[in-house]
Amino acid sequence: MAVGLGGSFVRSEILLKLGALPKISFIGWLVMQGRLLTRERLKRMGITLDDSCVLCARAPETHDHLFFACEYSKRCLQIMSSKLGCHLPSQGWFAWWNSQIFPSQKIQRHAAMFLLGLIYSIWWSRNHCKTESVLLRPEYLIARFEKSSVFVM
Numbered sequence: 001m002a003v004g005l006g007g008s009f010v011r012s013e014i015l016l017k018l019g020a021l022p023k024i025s026f027i028g029w030l031v032m033q034g035r036l037l038t039r040e041r042l043k044r045m046g047i048t049l050d051d052s053c054v055l056c057a058r059a060p061e062t063h064d065h066l067f068f069a070c071e072y073s074k075r076c077l078q079i080m081s082s083k084l085g086c087h088l089p090s091q092g093w094f095a096w097w098n099s100q101i102f103p104s105q106k107i108q109r110h111a112a113m114f115l116l117g118l119i120y121s122i123w124w125s126r127n128h129c130k131t132e133s134v135l136l137r138p139e140y141l142i143a144r145f146e147k148s149s150v151f152v153m
């Protein structure tokens with residue numbers, strides 16, 4: 001199941017072709033296709049019994065939960081929105097993305113890079129938490145995201 005794409009394949013393609021490094025674009029593509037190996041998917045495959053979210057342990061770790069409903073992800077988006085001085089929806093990023101009319105391609109590109117970077121960062125933090133048993137504070141993750149040079153702008 002794809003994540004909240006709102007039916008705009010073209011917009012999804014734009015999101016993935018705007019210059020992010022391949023690993024970031026690939027994670028974005030997997031999220032849009034609902035194909036990351038979340039705990040919920042691993043449980044359905046019979047690989048694990050525990051499908052709880054690695055970041056909050058309050059819900060099954062589905063794509064929708066991890067990137068759109070998890071309190072950790074919402075906090076990351078809230079911090080980033082505050083830094084950007086704008087209001088971004090706490091749920092349904094892709095529906096928001098698909099509904100936007102950007103005033104220029106440059107702004108559309110920056111919005112796409114922001115979304116891909118945030119998705120990648122949340123997945124990275126989730127994996128870091130899983131392997132190191134340390135949950136990074138959202139403030140630290142966003143600071144790391146801001147300092148990274150993982151994007152080709």
Ligand SMILES: [Zn+2]
Nearest residue numbers: 053055056070
């Ligand atoms: Zn969660």
